[in-house]
Amino acid sequence: MKRLRVSRWSSQQYLQARSGAPSSASTVMASRQPFLQSLRCQSSEAIAPERVVVTAEHTSRAAPSPPHERSLDSPKLAALHARLVLSSKIPLQTLARALVTHSADPNSNFNNSNLAFLGSTIINYHVLEYLVCKWPRLPMAILYEALRAYAGQESLQQVARRWGVEAAAAPGEEVDPGLLQWQVDGQQLVSTRWGYVRSEVERNSLYRRGMSSRIVLDDAFGDVLNKPDNGAQLGASALQNEAFGSFVQAVVGSVYAHCGREAAKFFVTSHILSRQFDPSTLFQFQLPTRELAMLCAREGFEAPVARLESETGRLSRTPVYVVGIYSGKEKLGEGAGPSLDIARRKASMNSLKAWYLYSPGNKVRVPSDMMEESVKPWKAPHIDIGEII
Secondary structure, eight states: OOOOOGGGSOHHHHHHHSTTOOOOHHHHHHHTHHHHHTOOOSSTTSSOGGGOOOOHHHHHSOOSSOOGGGGGGOHHHHHHHHHTTOOTTSOHHHHHHHTBOTTTOOOTTTSSHHHHHHHHHHHHHHHHHHHHHHSTTOOHHHHHHHHHHHHSHHHHHHHHHHTTOOBOSSOOTTSOTTSBBOOOOTTOBSTTTTTOOOOHHHHHTGGGOOHHHHHHTSOTTSOOTTOTTTOSBOOHHHHHHHHHHHHHHHHHHHHHHHHOHHHHHHHHHHHTTTSOOOGGGGOOOSSHHHHHHHHHHHHTOOOOEEEEEEEEOTTSSSOEEEEEEEETTEEEEEEEESSHHHHHHHHHHHHHHHHHTOOSOSSOOOGGGGGSSSOOOOOOOOOOOOOOO
16 A cells, blocks of 8 residues: 655645545635744744745734844845944844844844843943953942943943944834834833842842842842832833843844854953043042041051142132142142132042052953963952942
8 A cells, every 4th residue: 555645735635635624725724823823933944935824914914023034135234234343153133133122022032132131241241350450449339330331221322322223113024124123111120121020028128228239139230129119110211221222232242142252352342341431520428538537547557637738819709728638748639629628628539539549550451361362371450458438
């Protein structure tokens, strides 16, 4: 008896051979319609074209994001790929996926959430090691703000806009794949971007939060997750910044996934760490004279003494006093003000800034440099024990 190969039969012939089976092709397609509606490929080569039966209703249904096969025909996407000088190892489909945010397409197989999480980890690591090695005496609060200045959502969205990234008016299948896909989602939360939610015990102890909470329990920038007093929902501007920032993070994640660690580090150094930043603008002292006295006592210096160095217009409406702070014969800093007390406080602030902003130089070695081949032996940098108050 000759063996039949059912795989060569069409679905209509196979169903007609069965007794009582419907002979209409429309009835067959209606029975398979739920399967076809849930069918979606991550790339054009995932499923062979001859095995996919597409109905008119399925083709008319709008997808939340553009299909990946349209990425090869997008001039905006090709121009963005060339503008960023990305390697040919990174396909246009990956760059198109980096432009689809979670708010536009909740399916993690098609949005940039996974790449953005990977990219944010790489960015935060390289920025933190750079800050710690270049300014080893920064207080922890200033270190978090410096990290936000380099890798925060507001900074990353500026990087994305300087790259020439444009956002689509509304996400959808008909949108150009070279446009950023995002929309205002009222349910999107600050703390659940990566699927992390605080427990009730942690929420109740937020008001007694210390530095250990900022390091262990809070996010990468030391901010409270799910803070109960200000709500967890973001505004439209914050969501837009997060959408643009997630694209930059996803691009870094794509470079790491396709080109390796060294290429990702070079990309972060070129596009993020190359930006100008002055950490002296982040300081805000409450008791500068007391903190300076405690610092001198901790380091074994002589007690600081304020001395009037020069003055002008003492009896006028706009006097100016210049006060210097000395520790023995060493001058720690000086400041000018309309009164002796203000000048002394400014001199104390400048002395503290001179201490905290100590830097061994611009070309500092970081721990990730040891991953390269044929490098010099590692010499541990100086890391201070921390701030006084």
